[in-house]
Amino acid sequence: MTTTDGQNAGSSIRLERVRKQYKRQGEPAVAELDLEISAGEIVAFVGPSGCGKTTTLKMINRLVEPTSGQIYIGDRDVTHENPDELRQSIGYVIQSGGLFPHWTVERNVGAIPRVLGWNKSEIARRTDELLHLVGLDPAEFGKRLPKDMSGGQQQRVGVARALAADPPVLLMDEPFSAVDPITRVRLQDSLIEIQKKVGKTIVIVTHDFEEATKLGDRVVIFSKGGHVEQYGTPAEILANPANDFVREFIGSGATLAQLSLTRVKDVELDTVTTATVDEASDDVVTRARAANSSWVVVVDGQRRPRAWPSIEEVASVPRVSAYVDARLPTVAPSSTLQDALDVMLAASQGGALVTDGDGGLLGWLRIGRVIDIIRGQLDEAQPDEIGYIEFAEAENGQPGTKPGSSANPGSTAP
Template sequence: MGASIELEHLSKSYPGNPSPAVDDVSMEIRPGETVVLVGPSGCGKSTTLKMINRLIEPTSGRIRIDDEDVTRIDPVRLRRKVGYAIQSSGLFPHMTVAENIALVPKMVGWSKARVRGRVEEMLDLVGLDPGEFHGRYPRQLSGGQQQRVGVARALAADPPVLLMDEPFGAVDPVTRDHLQDELLRLQHELHKTIVFVTHDFDEAIKLGDRIAVLRERSRVAQFDTPEAILTNPADDFVSGFVGAGAALKRLHLTRVRDVEIAGFPTVSVDDSPRTVLDRLRGGPYDVVLVLDRHGRPHRWLRRGDLAPARGPAARAGRSVRGTVTRDATLRDALEAVLVDSAGRVAVTGWRGEYIGVVDLETLLNSVRETLEADRTAATGHRHDLEEARDHRTGAEPEGRA
């Protein structure tokens, strides 16, 4: 489980600089929540993060983790208790994947058997086959795989706190979406306290239980839930940072698991064309989803695709272009559905196994409900403001005489 974190009047000044890099920041973070620090480049968000594990020593103020003042303990011991993941993974290139993950558990004195078991557990947890990746070196991994190993290493010694400094900023957008979903899944299982730095407000909405929007010198402009920031930004600075399309950004707040995931006819790549045709004739759809031998979505297959000229059923039809997990946002799902000519997307588990499908109609209904709820909330907020104004001025509410 996670630990509470308290920042008390935290400041950082550098010699020769007349203004502090971080100026009098106070913040309370609850155990097990994900707090995202977001703000313009150079505002001090990474400096604030690094002071939590004292990679940067604060000039003044205190940091408490579970009520322990960590500014008074050995910084090396502190860092072994706080997981840390950075952009481009930060893996040691001369060490194998297993050696990178085992680094901190070995430092804190775990037995060889315990370390070996933990490495396999961590690889499995982040969706990498231990038998395949155990002995590889970082240069043999894709960018997304390296980031997964970086997260596994940060979690290896089971720390209550995980600090993440723009960990997904150096990968392509598709891989970034998958890594964000993976982090959401891990957090759903592990309940760590995560402090996450990003400059991408969409990423902050997707990942954060609460978001701290920071001005220059890490001064907190607003610290609240994503819903509250989107619907009631504190001032023009926060509104400008949220940007246009706040209603659409709300789609990051609802997950695929929150909408109806429908069943759909499926067949296996090993099924005969006759079996596939029988499945097509026996259902309400003129298409089936072909699953590979691991139960993962493989191809969309129509009746005409089984003509003799099209070859074996395993290679017929149209490849599945994309899938979403249950932790994906409605925005992710909507994008996947819109690029699919059939207007649907397959939903998978964390190992890629097929769960069901969501279609355009389901997503649009959810979008309409979200927008209607926002309109109702905005109307209520305006009504409350009008009543407060009338109370201050002594005016009768409209409709009374």
């Protein structure tokens, strides 16, 4: 089966009475597991350390051989296939990308297609296509070595490499755990946007329940021995934990976890006044004042935000500056409200700019709007669950301004 753009669509995964018993261990790592994953879904495996979630993931591509049972991808029983050929047909992403350090980005991405005998022009076309898909310019990054890239960029290359041979299934083993929190949010958002375009079946192992509820169409909560305590949508699990184990695993912060069910795309955004580099400042100030705005967002030719100066800063120079503010807080429509709040807090800003999958500006999300929604969701929460957002009482709606302060960290001054 293929998608409308000719790519392979996701395949279902079915595990029947799958067991993994390691030698010299009394209890099996995974005991008699039955599990079915629908084609095109993202399913997150989560649970305490040693519960068998990573073992289960690795049995799907037979990096770990099951002791007994059958594993089906689509209608194929893959438990008796050649394991090397099986792994070439399944994408696999690990922490830090797992890139070959002495190979360039384009050579890393083309690794499996080369093994499969693709010709050079096919590999080059596919490499360019995938680097664009994960948000990296092939002309800028294709010849780089992994050491010359950030952790987040390396992880994007790892995803591109895993998708290179157009596999129906993508396995991800804690892929975002080695990057900083802000980069992690952006990588999560990127994965959601990529999945909209490629429609693969994705299985992701994570130790973070919040990440599981954000990424997973459905979530599997494992206990020791690969026992499935609950398998359902994030909303089902949060609203109706199956038992005491699930309630304890979710923890006392379950109310805050509800924030992962509300996305930025579900919230009304405020419009912003935009300006372009080298535009006459007087024109920009006039336009901003007419819109009753005290600041503007400077965008490039693709409407990607560069800076958000106040109108006083714009008026201080004849033309709009080309300065790029690397601290701009941005979130994607697929970001959760928890993500958005974290980004705002980390940047000490009164809101965040919302950008699409290509980085184009969609609008402005005020912290006050987020807090109003959070308060509605936390009506029955304990005081300590909302204490860290109390500062928002002083929120004044201004970007680049810490509530209660007149300082503007969003200055465009170099």
